[in-house]
Amino acid sequence: MSLIAFLGAIEAGLLFGLVALGVFISFRILDFPDLTVDGSLPLGAATAATLIVSGVDPYLASLAAMAAGALAGLVTALLNVWLGILHLLASILTMISLYTINLRVMGKPNQALLGEATVFTPFEGLGLPFYWLTPLCLLVLLTLAVWLVNRFLSSEIGLGMRATGANPRMAAAQGIETGRMKLLGIALSNSLVGLAGALFAQIQGGADITMGVGVIVVGLAAVILGEALLSTRTILLAAIGCVIGSILYRLAVAFALNADFLGLQAQDLKLITALLVVIAMSLPGLRRRWRSRRRGR
Amino acid sequence: MIRLERIRVTFHPGSAVETRALCDLQLNISAGEFVTVIGSNGAGKSTLLNVIAGETHADSGRILIDERDVTGWSTARRSALVARVFQDPLAGSCENLTLQENLALASCRGHRRSLRPAVNHDRHNDFRHRIAQLGLGLDHRLNDRMGLLSGGQRQAVSLVMATLNPTKILLLDEHTAALDPKTAAFVMALTDRIVRGLGLTTMMVTHSMRQALAHGDRTLMLHEGRIVLDVAGAARSRMQVADLLQLFEQVRGQALDDDKLLLE
Numbered sequence: 001m002s003l004i005a006f007l008g009a010i011e012a013g014l015l016f017g018l019v020a021l022g023v024f025i026s027f028r029i030l031d032f033p034d035l036t037v038d039g040s041l042p043l044g045a046a047t048a049a050t051l052i053v054s055g056v057d058p059y060l061a062s063l064a065a066m067a068a069g070a071l072a073g074l075v076t077a078l079l080n081v082w083l084g085i086l087h088l089l090a091s092i093l094t095m096i097s098l099y100t101i102n103l104r105v106m107g108k109p110n111q112a113l114l115g116e117a118t119v120f121t122p123f124e125g126l127g128l129p130f131y132w133l134t135p136l137c138l139l140v141l142l143t144l145a146v147w148l149v150n151r152f153l154s155s156e157i158g159l160g161m162r163a164t165g166a167n168p169r170m171a172a173a174q175g176i177e178t179g180r181m182k183l184l185g186i187a188l189s190n191s192l193v194g195l196a197g198a199l200f201a202q203i204q205g206g207a208d209i210t211m212g213v214g215v216i217v218v219g220l221a222a223v224i225l226g227e228a229l230l231s232t233r234t235i236l237l238a239a240i241g242c243v244i245g246s247i248l249y250r251l252a253v254a255f256a257l258n259a260d261f262l263g264l265q266a267q268d269l270k271l272i273t274a275l276l277v278v279i280a281m282s283l284p285g286l287r288r289r290w291r292s293r294r295r296g297r
Numbered sequence: 298m299i300r301l302e303r304i305r306v307t308f309h310p311g312s313a314v315e316t317r318a319l320c321d322l323q324l325n326i327s328a329g330e331f332v333t334v335i336g337s338n339g340a341g342k343s344t345l346l347n348v349i350a351g352e353t354h355a356d357s358g359r360i361l362i363d364e365r366d367v368t369g370w371s372t373a374r375r376s377a378l379v380a381r382v383f384q385d386p387l388a389g390s391c392e393n394l395t396l397q398e399n400l401a402l403a404s405c406r407g408h409r410r411s412l413r414p415a416v417n418h419d420r421h422n423d424f425r426h427r428i429a430q431l432g433l434g435l436d437h438r439l440n441d442r443m444g445l446l447s448g449g450q451r452q453a454v455s456l457v458m459a460t461l462n463p464t465k466i467l468l469l470d471e472h473t474a475a476l477d478p479k480t481a482a483f484v485m486a487l488t489d490r491i492v493r494g495l496g497l498t499t500m501m502v503t504h505s506m507r508q509a510l511a512h513g514d515r516t517l518m519l520h521e522g523r524i525v526l527d528v529a530g531a532a533r534s535r536m537q538v539a540d541l542l543q544l545f546e547q548v549r550g551q552a553l554d555d556d557k558l559l560l561e
Contacts, residue, residue, distance in 0.1 A: 156401070156410040159394070163402055166391040170383075173350065174458075175376035175406045233442075 001258045007131045009254035013247030014138035015203065016218055018196035020226070020242035021149055022189040023219035028238070029153065030165040030185045032080075035091040037219060038212045039098025040072040040190040044197025045207035046102045049111040052202070058119045062198040069194020070187040072098060077186040081179040102209055110208040111201075118202035134203055141199075142243050145192065150236045152188075161185050162235075193219075214270050217277055222246035224280040249276075299326040299349070299466055299498065304358035306344050306522075318344040320522040321358070326466070331492055331499045333509040335541075336519035337549070342502045345519065346468050349500070351375040362465050377407035380464035382455045384471040389455035392444030396435065396454065399443050400424045403458035427457055431487065449480030453487055460491050467492065469501040473508075485512065506541045516541075520548045 001009075019037060026034035044065035051061035072094060079090035103109065120130075120137055128136070152158045163171040164181040171178050193215070201207040225248055226241025256264050256272065264272070301324040308316045319341050326332055336342050347353035349360065351372040359368050362378045383389045390399045401415040401424075421439070429436035431453050435446070443451065452472060459467060469488065473481035489512060492499050503509050509516050516533055518526035518541070525548045528536060 151414075152412070154414055154416070155412045156405050156415045157412055159398055159402055159415040160405070160410050162394060162398075163391050166393050167388070169352075170389055170391065171402075172352075172372040173376055173381050173383075173389075174402050175373050175408075176402075176410075177371070177373045 001254060004131045005254060005258065006251075007135050009250040010247055011131075011135040011138060011203070013222075013250035014135060014142050014243065015196055015199055016222060016250070017138075017142050017243035017246040018145060018192045018199075019215060019219040020222035020246045021145060021239060022192040022196075023216065024223050024238065024242045025149070025185055025189040025192075027220065028165075028223065029162055030182060030189075032077075032087050032165070032182060032186060033091070034073070034076060034186055034189065035088065035216050036072055036076045036094045036098070036186070036190055037193045038215050039095040039102070040069040040193045040212075041197040041200070041215045042102045042207065042209060042212040043072055043098050043105070044069050044194030045201035045211060046105040046111065046197075046209075047194070048198035049113050049201045049207035050105055050107075052113060052116050052118070053111060058117055058121070058202065062119055062195060062202075065194045065198035066191040067194070069197070070191035072194070073186040073188070073190030074183060076190075077183040081182055098212075099209070106207060106209070109210075110206055112206040113201060114205060119199070120202065138199070146236070146239045146243060149239050153235045157184075214273065217270070217273050218249070219246075221273055221277050221280070222249050224277065225249055228280065249273075298328050298361075298363060300324070300359075300361040301348075302359040302361070304348055304355045304360065306341075306348060306353060306355050310356075317522050318353075319348065319355070322522065322524065324517075324524065326498060326500065328498050329496050330515055331497075331513035332501070332515045332517060333513040334500060334502045334517045334519060335504070335506055335509045337545075339521075340519040341522040342519055343470065344522075346381075346470050346500065346502055349466065350379050350381055350468055378465040379468060380406070380459040380462075380466070381468040382452070382459050382470065382472040384474050386448040386451040386455070386475055390443045390451055390458065393442060395440050395442055396428070396446070397421065397424055397439040399454065400428075400439075400458060400461065403461045406462050407464075408462075427461070428454070431457065447480075449476050449484060452476060452480075452484050456484070456487060456491060460495060460497065465498060467497045467499045469499065471502050471504055474504055488512070506538045506545075510536055510538060510541065518545065518548070 026032045047068045048061040048065040051064055052058050076091045076094040079085045080087045120134055123133055123137060160176040161181045163176055164178045168178050222245040223242055226245030230237050230241035232238040256262060301322055304319050304322040306319040308318055334342050344353055348355055351370055359366055367375055397416055424439060425436045433450055473484050515529035517524050526544055
């Protein structure tokens with residue numbers, strides 16, 4: 001694997017680290033399986049790309065993408081909390097609706113960003129080649145994001161959010177408005193994913209309506225991989241684990257695609273990712289069953 | 298003071314399994330009173346606690362805490378006035394949070410939660426001091442996950458959590474029922490110490506008639522959603538478990554088949 005391919009994998013891993021942090025908040029902290037991300041990633045991308053093309057500052061455009069993601073998450077949480085629709089279904093409904101919204105935002109199935117200034121443009125004067133620059137910028141951003149997520153989840157409100165996911169009855173008895181916590185948490189989670197979408201569009205050179213397909217599985221794979229590698233004893237470790245999991249996932253994919261003897265091609269990626277998640281999620285259960293069978297003998 | 302006015306709760310109304318859980322229940326609890334509640338399964342004990350905590354909403358009637366009508370309040374809103382210890386030791390805390398984080402959650406009860414770190418130096422010292430008073434050696438384990446503690450330890454911590462902040466009423470829902478006899482006795486002694494020490498208004502539901510008479514200063518017996526016995530003072534101190542049992546059989550109109558359970 002070439003250095004550029006290696007750094008490209010690191011870059012993609014860091015970028016999807018944002019998605020992994022979002023998925024960590026919804027799936028792990030709130031115990032809320034949220035598929036909205038498949039729609040909020042392209043939403044962030046579409047919002048940022050459209051705004052940048054129409055002359056808005058890329059930083060403002062990225063903030064707007066975060067807000068759009070938060071709004072999408074809020075819709076999912078409202079469907080669940082106010083209307084009592086099952087969380088999984090609520091998120092699928094939002095995801096499907098976002099397909100239309102994203103087409104409406106762009107006015108077409110994709111929006112190119114060729115030659116436009118991006119959030120990375122101001123750093124180009126540093127003299128680094130682009131394949132070093134983007135991953136470094138993302139590394140700084142992810143460090144900040146991990147710090148912020150950890151800081152938030154250690155606050156009084158963040159602790160309330162963790163209790164909401166872990167023991168809702170106890171949380172309510174301690175005065176935590178569990179519904180409000182879900183609204184806040186899912187909005188926060190999707191704002192991170194919206195930001196990932198915005199940056200993705202600016203790195204890739206455009207937004208595309210199909211770029212969200214399977215994002216949830218990639219995010220989940222990163223979270224699970226992170227949990228397998230690092231302890232989840234503290235929130236900080238778990239958050240760092242999300243990012244490292246995401247990077248390792250990308251590196252593994254890059255190696256697999258590079259290894260010609262495997263005969264794998266880019267189009268096999270989604271199936272491999274899904275299989276990886278199935279294996280990772282079933283391993284603990286299988287291991288337990290296998291152990292108890294051995295003991296029973 | 299807690300006042301329940303004509304509280305009615307019906308489960309599955311209009312269906313074949315319609316159950317009157319509470320029938321126009323009237324109850325006044327004065328400040329500082331320690332009330333014990335007994336009754337068979339389905340008598341309405343848990344429903345009574347849930348109605349006060351706000352987990353179950355009454356079909357009709359009003360609940361007043363210190364003359365404030367809280368009937369329409371959510372559980373979270375009422376938590377500023379109502380503290381609770383559940384029967385299941387696992388229910389009262391979060392096993393994936395540390396002992397210290399669980400206490401921090403409880404120390405925010407009744408306050409607005411902010412973005413400040415939940416655990417700080419002052420709180421840490423305060424928690425350490427309070428947990429040390431349990432005499433269980435847990436004050437050195439504030440950073441351990443709650444899930445590592447035994448049922449009795451968790452229930453003791455739950456009691457501390459419930460009484461960390463001021464409360465208008467403390468609800469104890471058979472909080473020793475899931476413990477072994479020795480641990481149950483320890484938690485019950487701890488309950489007496491905390492309730493008396495802080496002069497808390499308390500309502501304790503129990504399955505044990507002996508416990509109902511030995512603790513507190515007023516005893517209620519519930520049957521089919523009604524209060525069939527309400528004793529306090531001298532009449533109560535003269536009462537024996539046998540008297541209570543006899544009364545119980547009278548209201549049920551049949552001999553008890555679960556004597557053992559009621560006597561422990």
